[in-house]
Amino acid sequence: MPESDLKLIYKAAVEAGEIAMSFYGNQPKQWDKGDGQGPVCEADLAIDKMLNERFSHARPDYAILSEETEDDKTRCHADEVFIIDPIDGTRSFLNKHENFATSIAIARNGIVTEAVVHLPAKGLIFSARLGAGAWLNGNPIRASERNEIKGARILASGSQTRNDLWRDSPPPIERHFRSSLAYRLCLVAHGRFDGMMTLRPTWEWDVAAGNLICTEAGADVRTQDGIAPIYNSTDAKMNGLVAGHGPLLDGLFTYL
Numbered sequence: 001m002p003e004s005d006l007k008l009i010y011k012a013a014v015e016a017g018e019i020a021m022s023f024y025g026n027q028p029k030q031w032d033k034g035d036g037q038g039p040v041c042e043a044d045l046a047i048d049k050m051l052n053e054r055f056s057h058a059r060p061d062y063a064i065l066s067e068e069t070e071d072d073k074t075r076c077h078a079d080e081v082f083i084i085d086p087i088d089g090t091r092s093f094l095n096k097h098e099n100f101a102t103s104i105a106i107a108r109n110g111i112v113t114e115a116v117v118h119l120p121a122k123g124l125i126f127s128a129r130l131g132a133g134a135w136l137n138g139n140p141i142r143a144s145e146r147n148e149i150k151g152a153r154i155l156a157s158g159s160q161t162r163n164d165l166w167r168d169s170p171p172p173i174e175r176h177f178r179s180s181l182a183y184r185l186c187l188v189a190h191g192r193f194d195g196m197m198t199l200r201p202t203w204e205w206d207v208a209a210g211n212l213i214c215t216e217a218g219a220d221v222r223t224q225d226g227i228a229p230i231y232n233s234t235d236a237k238m239n240g241l242v243a244g245h246g247p248l249l250d251g252l253f254t255y256l
Contacts, residue, residue, distance in 0.1 A: 002058070006114040006129050009082075009104040012054050016047045016102040017120030020087060024121060025096050039090050044068050047086035047102060055082050062106070065236055067205045073234065080108050081232045085205040089180035098122050103182040105208035110230040115209035117182045126186040126213050134189050134216035143219035146194040147247040149173060154244075155184040155196035165199050171255045181241075185210025188243050189217035195244025197252070199224055204236045211241075220246040226253055 003011075023043035030041040048068035055064060059082075063075030066084040075081050082104065087093050089100035098121035106114040113130040126141075128134040134141050146152055154173040161170040176193060178184050184196040185207060208231050211221050223229055224240030242249055 009116045013116040013118040017118045044086045083208040088182045092179040099179045101182045103209040107231040112212040115212040128213040128216040134213045141190045143217040144191045144194045149251040152194040181206040182210045189214045197242040199240045201237045214243045
């Protein structure tokens with residue numbers, strides 16, 4: 001009997017972590033993607049190659065959407081698609097910081113059903129299956145249920161508090177930062193922070209796995225338009241993302 005989809009991507013994420021750590025701190029070759037997309041390095045490409053080969057063999061009927069693979073738009077017609085970021089937080093990886101992750105999700109007809117986010121330098125593996133819960137290293141996790149905006153601990157880059165992004169002024173949150181969007185979503189799922197937000201176009205591979213981990217831990221996840229994200233879109237982008245307890249997000253949206 002074939003292994004389950006969650007077991008498949010979990011084992012692949014573990015192998016991706018081993019590849020990442022073989023390059024970590026060893027000055028891997030790197031290039032700039034241009035157009036403000038940031039760096040890519042040989043570790044990204046090695047992980048991407050392994051994941052593509054493994055998933056194409058194990059699930060030949062599934063499509064693949066990966067940050068480091070040329071996009072084949074026929075994926076848009078597939079019922080199932082792997083959504084992959086080989087290393088989310090490549091700049092952190094290259095700077096020998098620990099906040100980088102491999103993010104792997106499977107979406108069925110636009111809805112993420114299985115997800116794994118692995119931070120090998122931290123020894124953390126977050127996972128989730130639709131309707132079954134979310135886990136950190138095999139233990140169930142639960143998101144914060146904070147409602148009050150004032151003083152809420154929100155993960156966001158400094159640019160997200162610019163006045164021009166908000167109706168009048170930014171909400172009175174306590175801002176924190178981690179470089180990987182996937183990790184930010186997982187920290188919300190774990191209850192370490194009350195929420196996260198990014199008010200700019202966001203690549204699906206950065207957030208697909210973290211999205212399911214968040215919602216299965218009890219958090220709400222919405223685009224900047226206030227709707228639930230749908231994945232495997234033509235341009236593989238969405239209009240920002242916010243996550244946290246539903247009433248907290250309702251309050252944040254009053255400032256937009």
